[in-house]
Amino acid sequence: MKKSIQLIVTAFVSTFMFVQCGSQNSEETTIEENASETESKKPTLTMLWETPDSLFTNESVLYDESTGTIYVSNIEGQDPNGKDGKGSIGIISKDGKIVNASWVSGLNAPKGMGIANGKLYVTDIDELVEIDIASAKVSKKYKVDSAIFLNDLAIQNNKVYFSDSRTGKVHLFDAGSVSTFSNGNEGINGLEVAADGTLYGLDGSGLKKWNTDGSSSIINANIKGGDGLVILKDGNFIASKWQGEIWFANDTSQTLMLDTKEAESNTADIGFIPAENIVLVPTFFKNKVVAYKLDY
Numbered sequence: 001m002k003k004s005i006q007l008i009v010t011a012f013v014s015t016f017m018f019v020q021c022g023s024q025n026s027e028e029t030t031i032e033e034n035a036s037e038t039e040s041k042k043p044t045l046t047m048l049w050e051t052p053d054s055l056f057t058n059e060s061v062l063y064d065e066s067t068g069t070i071y072v073s074n075i076e077g078q079d080p081n082g083k084d085g086k087g088s089i090g091i092i093s094k095d096g097k098i099v100n101a102s103w104v105s106g107l108n109a110p111k112g113m114g115i116a117n118g119k120l121y122v123t124d125i126d127e128l129v130e131i132d133i134a135s136a137k138v139s140k141k142y143k144v145d146s147a148i149f150l151n152d153l154a155i156q157n158n159k160v161y162f163s164d165s166r167t168g169k170v171h172l173f174d175a176g177s178v179s180t181f182s183n184g185n186e187g188i189n190g191l192e193v194a195a196d197g198t199l200y201g202l203d204g205s206g207l208k209k210w211n212t213d214g215s216s217s218i219i220n221a222n223i224k225g226g227d228g229l230v231i232l233k234d235g236n237f238i239a240s241k242w243q244g245e246i247w248f249a250n251d252t253s254q255t256l257m258l259d260t261k262e263a264e265s266n267t268a269d270i271g272f273i274p275a276e277n278i279v280l281v282p283t284f285f286k287n288k289v290v291a292y293k294l295d296y
Contacts, residue, residue: 043296049096061271112153190229202226228270
């Protein structure tokens with residue numbers, strides 16, 4: 001009788017262990033499959049629409065979340081540093097229609113844009129231009145000493161940061177005056193401010209961030225020479241390169257999502273509609289803005 005009981009117990013334990021091992025193996029297989037799926041999923045851009053090609057030499061796109069307005073800076077010529085008075089700011093709709101190609105005209109070579117206190121701030125070669133949005137009129141121009149090629153612009157708490165690609169400086173406009181926030185940034189271009197107030201940018205050394213004292217550190221050294229920069233909410237970034245590339249990046253990796261070099265279509269200072277994950281791409285010499293859906 002004892003022997004029979006022992007045999008039954010042994011059989012039960014063996015069966016229990018088999019079931020447990022089988023369940024564990026199944027769980028491990030599922031985890032591995034899920035990990036594989038995660039690793040294989042790459043960020044992508046899918047084209048949604050493009051405007052007519054009548055936004056001449058468009059360099060930058062800015063989406064205003066408060067109104068849904070999309071602003072486009074148009075150099076309107078072949079010289080991105082020419083003081084010819086031909087530059088303008090246009091407005092397009094969220095479905096790619098041109099609302100007003102020359103909402104504000106009479107600029108030179110407008111590039112980066114940002115909004116604060118009802119004003120649209122625009123870099124224009126060696127000046128920071130302030131446009132009153134309600135009246136669509138230039139309200140002030142701030143001459144920047146030693147400026148050569150003012151480029152991108154980012155705003156946080158009414159502080160306006162803007163880059164000079166030729167001098168390697170990041171300037172700060174605050175309370176009506178311009179100062180130099182940071183020096184020695186080779187080919188500095190794209191700027192963006194995170195929700196916590198940290199300034200990020202793109203220069204010849206890669207994707208970097210600045211401390212409040214103007215010192216900086218590199219986040220990703222592989223994204224060199226970028227143009228436009230978008231900060232996503234989860235520690236990721238989108239970076240464009242003017243030659244025709246758009247990258248998805250973070251502090252450990254980077255993925256090329258779009259390459260339009262063969263089509264000779266530039267990807268300049270990109271804009272972003274965060275609620276819909278839409279990337280807005282100014283194509284410069286192609287004279288149109290193209291919208292892409294971001295999936296990642």
